[in-house]
Amino acid sequence: MRKQYSLFLSTITCSLLIISSLNAQIYRPSAAVEERVIKLLDKMTLEEKIGQLTLYTTDWGSTGPTIREGYKNDIRSGACGNLFNSHTVGFVRELQRVAVEETRLKIPLLFGFDVIHGYKTIFPIPLGEAASWDMEVVERAARVAAIEATAAGLNWTYAPMVDISRDPRWGRVMEGAGEDTYLGSRIAEARVRGFQGKKLGDPDAMLACVKHFAGYGASFGGRDYNTVDMSERYFRNYFLPPYEAAVRAGAATVMTSFNDYDGIPATGNKFLLTDILRKEWGFRGFVVTDYTSINEMVNHGVAADEKGAGELAINAGVDMDMQGAVYQRFLAQSVKDKKVSMLQIDEAVRRVLRLKFELGLFEDPYKFCDENRQNAQLLSAEHRAAARDVARKSIVLLKNNQDVLPLKKSAKIALIGPLGDNKSELIGNWNGAGNADDCVSLLEGLRNAGASATFARGCEVEGGMSKDDLAAAVALAAGADVVVVAVGEKAMMSGEAASRAEIGLPGAQSALVLELVKTGKPVVVVLMNGRPLAIPEIADNAGAILETWWLGTEAGNAIADVLFGDYNPSAKLPMSFPRSVGQVPVFYNEKSTGRPYDPNSKWTSKYIDMSNSPQWPFGFGLSYTTFQYSEPKPDKTTYKKGERLRVAVTVTNTGKRAGEEVAQLYLRDMVGSVTRPVKELKGFQKIMLEAGASKEVVFTLTEQDMSFYRHDMTFGVEPGEFEIMVGGNSSDLKRVRVTMTE
Ligand code: BGC
Numbered sequence: 040m041r042k043q044y045s046l047f048l049s050t051i052t053c054s055l056l057i058i059s060s061l062n063a064q065i066y067r068p069s070a071a072v073e074e075r076v077i078k079l080l081d082k083m084t085l086e087e088k089i090g091q092l093t094l095y096t097t098d099w100g101s102t103g104p105t106i107r108e109g110y111k112n113d114i115r116s117g118a119c120g121n122l123f124n125s126h127t128v129g130f131v132r133e134l135q136r137v138a139v140e141e142t143r144l145k146i147p148l149l150f151g152f153d154v155i156h157g158y159k160t161i162f163p164i165p166l167g168e169a170a171s172w173d174m175e176v177v178e179r180a181a182r183v184a185a186i187e188a189t190a191a192g193l194n195w196t197y198a199p200m201v202d203i204s205r206d207p208r209w210g211r212v213m214e215g216a217g218e219d220t221y222l223g224s225r226i227a228e229a230r231v232r233g234f235q236g237k238k239l240g241d242p243d244a245m246l247a248c249v250k251h252f253a254g255y256g257a258s259f260g261g262r263d264y265n266t267v268d269m270s271e272r273y274f275r276n277y278f279l280p281p282y283e284a285a286v287r288a289g290a291a292t293v294m295t296s297f298n299d300y301d302g303i304p305a306t307g308n309k310f311l312l313t314d315i316l317r318k319e320w321g322f323r324g325f326v327v328t329d330y331t332s333i334n335e336m337v338n339h340g341v342a343a344d345e346k347g348a349g350e351l352a353i354n355a356g357v358d359m360d361m362q363g364a365v366y367q368r369f370l371a372q373s374v375k376d377k378k379v380s381m382l383q384i385d386e387a388v389r390r391v392l393r394l395k396f397e398l399g400l401f402e403d404p405y406k407f408c409d410e411n412r413q414n415a416q417l418l419s420a421e422h423r424a425a426a427r428d429v430a431r432k433s434i435v436l437l438k439n440n441q442d443v444l445p446l447k448k449s450a451k452i453a454l455i456g457p458l459g460d461n462k463s464e465l466i467g468n469w470n471g472a473g474n475a476d477d478c479v480s481l482l483e484g485l486r487n488a489g490a491s492a493t494f495a496r497g498c499e500v501e502g503g504m505s506k507d508d509l510a511a512a513v514a515l516a517a518g519a520d521v522v523v524v525a526v527g528e529k530a531m532m533s534g535e536a537a538s539r540a541e542i543g544l545p546g547a548q549s550a551l552v553l554e555l556v557k558t559g560k561p562v563v564v565v566l567m568n569g570r571p572l573a574i575p576e577i578a579d580n581a582g583a584i585l586e587t588w589w590l591g592t593e594a595g596n597a598i599a600d601v602l603f604g605d606y607n608p609s610a611k612l613p614m615s616f617p618r619s620v621g622q623v624p625v626f627y628n629e630k631s632t633g634r635p636y637d638p639n640s641k642w643t644s645k646y647i648d649m650s651n652s653p654q655w656p657f658g659f660g661l662s663y664t665t666f667q668y669s670e671p672k673p674d675k676t677t678y679k680k681g682e683r684l685r686v687a688v689t690v691t692n693t694g695k696r697a698g699e700e701v702a703q704l705y706l707r708d709m710v711g712s713v714t715r716p717v718k719e720l721k722g723f724q725k726i727m728l729e730a731g732a733s734k735e736v737v738f739t740l741t742e743q744d745m746s747f748y749r750h751d752m753t754f755g756v757e758p759g760e761f762e763i764m765v766g767g768n769s770s771d772l773k774r775v776r777v778t779m780t781e
Pocket residue numbers: 153197250329330535
């Protein structure tokens with residue numbers, strides 16, 4: 040079933056983007072395609088088959104895209120059937136021409152790229168978009184990204200990244216949806232729908248690739264590529280569901296992860312790639328490795344050489360080798376040595392060919408190579424307007440003492456800080472084909488809004504602060520009505536290989552903010568960063584704080600919309616912000632322990648030098664208005680297993696402005712055969728309320744929502760008592776008990 044609905048009720052003038060919301064629908068190869076795949080497979084040599092399992096990157100030089108000569112020859116001989124990082128119509132067209140005109144079997148290439156948060160029009164980083172808690176917004180961002188990417192030659196994106204992480208030291212939290220399994224699963228589905236569009240085969244639909252399978256976000260110490268180990272129960276309850284949700288929403292491909300899990304690298308892990316992914320979940324697309332992760336199994340120490348690593352990979356269920364050239368160099372020999380069966384190779388090739396057929400590449404290999412579309416769609420006014428709307432919906436208001444915000448446009452604003460007139464960092468890491476020059480800086484955004492702002496850098500993101508720079512900043516602040524300070528991280532400080540052991544503001548930025556506070560002027564801190572930061576002094580001393588992540592092309596305009604109240608902030612944190620890195624991992628759905636926290640008892644689970652609570656909890660975010668929740672009302676307090684439970688709550692806008700609120704429902708299973716979290720998100724709804732207005736929000740809980748991996752590792756419910764909690768963030772909740780009977 041397919042539901043069409045139009046979106047985009049923003050005040051920005053913008054034509055409608057039609058988004059199709061598919062009900063979760065797992066990818067199934069079509070019967071028509073199957074016959075063609077079998078016929079083609081029959082004609083292929085072993086080398087040509089392995090070519091379809093091989094993926095190479097092209098490069099990007101100062102003059103534009105380039106390809107290594109050896110790879111081009113490999114395409115000609117059929118030894119390489121897929122490319123990544125190749126984009127722009129002219130370049131893709133030429134490479135596709137080689138594949139379909141100069142090879143024996145004329146099989147078109149797949150063209151992959153990391154289209155993570157936009158192609159040319161850059162949207163907020165995924166963690167930022169997740170803060171919108173708005174699935175239409177998330178889907179729309181992915182849809183626009185796919186429309187642009189497919190207009191520039193691409194047909195495959197390496198997204199969504201759905202790795203749950205509770206560790207802000209891990210730089211890749213910027214690419215995901217944060218710490219929560221439920222929110223992460225809904226976002227995973229929305230992104231798959233956005234990228235793949237109404238159906239594969241449409242000219243603006245691209246293959247999604249769920250990554251990184253699996254558990255990559257749980258690396259020890261938050262250090263990238265590090266070991267992952269945890270019980271299977273914990274893994275299944277908290278880490279696997281978003282991958283499954285993405286697969287069930289139709290994701291056509293899956294990428295393995297660099298880490299090991301339970302001692303077995305994910306890229307050679309049959310339990311993950313075959314038993315869970317294919318047998319349990321019924322995944323029918325293909326699996327690609329992460330970058331050279333087959334080769335890395337030698338470093339992991341589970342294979343003596345690359346040939347052995349390749350055998351581990353294909354026998355575990357890996358279909359395509361990204362950049363490692365292991366399959367290309369060794370797989371034919373492995374077949375001769377009877378370490379790998381032809382059956383296994385054929386199955387992998389079929390999976391790849393099916394999707395090339397589904398995309399329609401055999402009918403028209405150049406279907407994603409249309410210059411007119413490329414010219415018309417990249418960075419169109421419509422896409423920029425969408426990016427601005429998504430960006431402002433991703434901004435979290437963390438603090439607003441004495442209603443410092445919103446600002447008056449007539450106020451004299453001193454804009455200070457290293458990111459105040461910056462563009463390049465604001466498009467963030469993994470910024471596709473985005474250009475910094477197209478990005479609106481905060482200074483430009485303030486001026487576009489008609490405000491008069493003066494600017495001083497104060498300091499750089501990293502390093503110290505000179506006396507002169509500080510003096511200039513303080514002088515500027517002294518002459519202004521209000522100080523807006525833009526501080527944070529550089530784009531390369533979060534993302535891959537960007538773990539940080541300290542997660543405060545780098546360099547002298549905190550000192551700069553504190554000096555500005557001393558001027559006595561109201562200080563509004565605008566954070567621009569890719570991960571939760573630990574900034575207790577800023578939290579205590581700033582007048583107002585906005586978490587703006589890296590918002591992309593329209594960053595400056597979107598922040599100005601919020602600063603001036605043209606948009607009332609509505610986002611909520613998708614990840615807890617710790618007070619100190621020493622609390623990490625700190626996340627909301629912890630267990631009770633046998634000695635739950637008691638401030639008056641030393642012998643309970645706590646720190647002696649700091650509170651257990653984070654600085655700002657999961658789900659937290661303020662608005663320029665206020666909301667009140669009624670007591671939650673279940674439709675019955677005792678109900679039978681298998682029945683649905685409806686819980687109603689009335690939310691009232693008690694302030695003076697219209698605003699949106701994310702009503703959140705959490706659940707606790709009071710007694711289980713295994714320990715259960717003190718709360719788990721199981722529902723949320725974003726609603727708009729005029730000042731003074733009330734609305735009843737109704738949540739429906741199913742048996743699935745109450746289920747978990749029980750003592751015997753079966754998935755299901757255990758009747759008994761449940762606590763239902765409803766409110767505007769994970770720590771401020773109203774509670775009611777219900778009982779489920781057999
Ligand atoms: C990253 C992946 C990415 C791939 C291709 C790897 O280093 O881990 O997330 O998709 O490169 O660019």
